Structure formats: C-alpha cells, structure tokens
Amino acid sequence: MNMLELLKKMCKCAMAPVSPGTDEVNRLAIGELPFKVHEYPTLSEHNGWIVPLNWHAKKATIHKDGKLIYDGMQHPLGVMGYSKSFSGKVSLEELKKHLSYRMDLPYAIGYHCDWYYKPQNRNWGFSMPYSLYRDLQSGEYEVQIETVSAKGTMKTLDLLIPGESQETIILNAHNCHGGQANDDISGVVVAIEVAKRLMKKKNRYSYRIIIAPEHFGTVFYLANLDEKEGKKFKYGIFLEMLGNNNRLALQKSFTGKSEIDRAAMNYLTHNHPDFHHDEFRNIIGNDETVWEAPGYEIPTISLSRAPYREYHTSYDNESIIFEEKLEESVKAVMGILNILDTNCAIERKFKGLIALSNPKYDLYKPTVDPSLNRQITKNDIQWNKLMDRMPRYFDGKTKVLDIAELHELDYTAVFNYINQFKEKKLVELLRN
Numbered sequence: 001m002n003m004l005e006l007l008k009k010m011c012k013c014a015m016a017p018v019s020p021g022t023d024e025v026n027r028l029a030i031g032e033l034p035f036k037v038h039e040y041p042t043l044s045e046h047n048g049w050i051v052p053l054n055w056h057a058k059k060a061t062i063h064k065d066g067k068l069i070y071d072g073m074q075h076p077l078g079v080m081g082y083s084k085s086f087s088g089k090v091s092l093e094e095l096k097k098h099l100s101y102r103m104d105l106p107y108a109i110g111y112h113c114d115w116y117y118k119p120q121n122r123n124w125g126f127s128m129p130y131s132l133y134r135d136l137q138s139g140e141y142e143v144q145i146e147t148v149s150a151k152g153t154m155k156t157l158d159l160l161i162p163g164e165s166q167e168t169i170i171l172n173a174h175n176c177h178g179g180q181a182n183d184d185i186s187g188v189v190v191a192i193e194v195a196k197r198l199m200k201k202k203n204r205y206s207y208r209i210i211i212a213p214e215h216f217g218t219v220f221y222l223a224n225l226d227e228k229e230g231k232k233f234k235y236g237i238f239l240e241m242l243g244n245n246n247r248l249a250l251q252k253s254f255t256g257k258s259e260i261d262r263a264a265m266n267y268l269t270h271n272h273p274d275f276h277h278d279e280f281r282n283i284i285g286n287d288e289t290v291w292e293a294p295g296y297e298i299p300t301i302s303l304s305r306a307p308y309r310e311y312h313t314s315y316d317n318e319s320i321i322f323e324e325k326l327e328e329s330v331k332a333v334m335g336i337l338n339i340l341d342t343n344c345a346i347e348r349k350f351k352g353l354i355a356l357s358n359p360k361y362d363l364y365k366p367t368v369d370p371s372l373n374r375q376i377t378k379n380d381i382q383w384n385k386l387m388d389r390m391p392r393y394f395d396g397k398t399k400v401l402d403i404a405e406l407h408e409l410d411y412t413a414v415f416n417y418i419n420q421f422k423e424k425k426l427v428e429l430l431r432n
C-alpha cells in the first residue's frame with residue numbers, strides 16, 4: 001500500500017496504548033513489513049511506568065429529557081481515553097466535571113490521554129466540542145458510558161534491517177493516538193516507507209524500525225532488551241507529524257552536537273532552507289526522552305512539521321495530510337541517513353600540488369573566473385575556497401561532513417566532488 005492509503009486506513013482506528021484499535025493498526029503494519037512483535041503484559045511496571053489495561057469504549061451517550069445530547073462513539077476521541085464505565089443521572093454541574101473540550105477550536109473534539117499515564121486519577125468522562133458544552137442547559141442528564149478495561153498485552157513492533165555494521169540507527173514512531181492522522185500515523189507510514197527503501201539497498205549501519213505506544217512501548221522495549229543489543233544503538237530519529245502542509249522542523253538530540261544532529265542540519269539547510277530547528281524538547285516531546293535516558297544516552301533527533309493548529313484534536317485527520325509532504329519527509333530521512341551512511345575520512349595518494357585543471361584530472365571548478373559572463377554567487381566563492389584547501393583535508397582524519405560544514409556546502413555535492421578525486425585514484429575513502 002502507498003503511504004496515503006495506509007494512513008487513511010490506520011488513522012480511523014480507535015487507538016490507545018493497548019486497544020483493539022491499536023491491534024488493527026499493528027495488523028496493517030505487519031501486512032507491509034515483517035515486524036517482530038514484542039508483548040508486555042498489561043499492568044507490568046517499570047520505573048513507575050504501568051502498562052495500561054486493554055481499553056476501549058462500547059457505548060457513550062448523554063441524554064436530557066429523553067433526547068440524545070451527545071454520542072461519544074461518533075469519534076474515537078469522544079470518550080476520554082481510559083475512561084471508566086458509568087451509568088446514572090447527574091446534574092449539569094456534576095456532568096461538567098466530566099467533560100473535556102478545546103475552547104480554541106470550539107467545533108473540534110480534543111484528545112484526552114492523561115489517565116493512561118496517571119491511572120490513579122481515572123474517572124469517567126467525555127470529550128466534546130466546546131460549542132456543545134457551552135450551550136448545555138441546566139437540569140438532569142442521563143449518562144451511559146460503557147468501557148472495557150481488560151487484561152492483555154501491549155505490543156511493540158520491531159523490524160531489524162541488518163547492515164554491514166551491527167551499529168544500529170533507530171527509527172521510531174508511535175501508534176496510540178485514537179483517530180488521529182498526523183500525530184502520529186504520518187510518522188508510522190513514513191517509517192514504513194523509509195524501511196522499504198532501506199531494504200532495497202546495501203547499508204553501512206543496521207536499522208531498527210520501532211512502532212509502539214508513546215513512552216510505554218519504548219520504555220518496556222528497552223527495559224526488556226538484551227544488554228548487548230542495547231549497546232549497538234548508535235543514533236535515533238523520532239518521526240512525527242510529517243504529513244501536514246508545514247515546513248520541516250528539526251529538534252536536536254540532548255547534546256545537540258552528535259553526528260546525526262550535524263547530518264540533519266546539513267541536509268535540511270541545503271535542501272529545505274525554510275526549515276526550523278531548536279534544542280532538545282523545545283519543539284515537541286516524544287520518546288526521545290526514553291532513548292536519551294541515563295544508562296542509554298542514544299543521541300535522538302526528532303523530525304516533524306510541528307507546530308500545527310489541528311494538534312491533539314479530531315481535526316487531525318486525513319484531510320490535513322498531503323501525499324507530497326509525506327514523500328518529502330521520506331526523502332529528508334533518507335537524505336540524513338545517506339550522510340551517516342557515507343561520511344568518512346579521506347586519505348591522499350599524492351604529494352604536492354595537483355594541477356586540477358589538467359584534463360587528465362578535470363577537477364577544477366572555474367567558479368570565480370572574471371572572464372565568465374555571469375554573476376558570482378556565494379556558492380561559487382564557497383566552492384573556490386574549498387578547492388584551494390581541499391588537498392589538505394585528505395589527511396586520513398577529516399571527514400566529508402567536517403569539510404561540508406567548514407565550507408557551508410551541501411554534503412552530497414562535496415561527497416560527489418571527493419568521489420571524483422577517488423575516480424582519478426588521487427585519494428582513498430576510509431570507510432570503517
């Protein structure tokens with residue numbers, strides 16, 4: 001299935017950390033790729049995190065004077081996530097204590113997920129449009145919420161794509177936000193598409209695609225992972241909110257200085273000049289805290305198109321998703337991974353100055369020749385400076401990404417230029 005078709009199927013599901021809706025999303029994902037499924041029993045505890053029960057809503061109505069006021073089953077967000085069952089008559093005052101709404105988007109239904117993470121606060125409740133809440137009249141209301149909270153297992157999907165090295169890059173997205181498309185089914189379908197493309201080529205690093213409920217899925221995955229496996233994790237990318245019509249946003253890793261931060265900065269600067277970037281947790285919060293947690297400290301960046309107006313509401317549906325934005329996101333991930341995959345030091349096989357313009361080398365870029373009738377650009381000047389300094393970078397230590405950064409040039413263009421030196425047998429690329 002292509003990304004948009006898969007997204008349309010997945011985002012309608014009534015997802016939760018553990019729910020039949022999430023099982024359906026997982027079935028669709030497994031239909032695309034041979035994921036391994038790790039299962040963790042509900043109510044398991046680790047570091048204070050408790051796997052929620054297998055939950056779903058069956059019935060959710062509010063009547064007044066025999067008339068249906070609200071049916072919470074009209075949308076997966078209509079019942080507050082992890083709501084208890086309740087049946088009885090309540091006053092308007094009491095009812096209002098059990099209603100959640102979004103004043104900023106009065107016709108949307110908001111996403112309420114607090115109780116999954118704070119089960120001690122569980123109660124019953126509806127999420128409804130503020131426009132409806134605002135017009136509720138005083139009187140007696142008949143409430144019927146029937147939800148199922150059962151034992152079961154939480155699932156973490158895990159696909160390993162082996163590379164030349166056992167060092168592994170994690171691509172992670174979450175599958176627990178009921179009825180929502182951009183957050184984060186867009187990340188799920190982008191991760192699946194990236195995996196399909198990685199599987200078609202030879203890779204230096206190994207990759208692991210992890211699709212799981214936010215925080216719970218990755219916390220229990222790491223906690224139950226063989227110590228040796230965890231040591232192989234080199235970098236991570238959290239993929240989220242990648243289908244809406246917005247510029248790309250790079251959130252850096254905890255240190256902000258790792259090779260994956262630098263690769264992402266270079267790729268986006270030269271391919272998406274309108275992108276924005278910020279420090280760790282300054283754009284959006286997800287499972288990067290899990291991968292970066294002490295004892296693991298896996299540098300994990302996050303790629304998204306945050307912020308967006310429809311976030312955490314029923315407006316986050318397929319109507320705000322654009323196929324070309326999903327595709328552009330896939331290309332950006334592949335571009336960043338390509339830098340990591342090819343970045344290496346270069347060793348020279350010559351001594352002294354090479355006449356780059358000699359046809360037998362043909363490595364001269366006549367960029368700032370005044371006899372050329374064209375405007376000299378900043379890029380021309382950058383290339384000219386690079387050409388003058390390049391031979392000294394072939395020292396067996398300086399890497400392609402270092403050179404691209406020093407000269408504020410696109411990594412791929414620099415890499416292709418260095419490859420021309422290799423074709424002329426002037427250098428060797430040190431890939432280890």
Ligand SMILES: [Zn+2]
Pocket residue numbers: 177183312
């Ligand atoms: Zn979210």
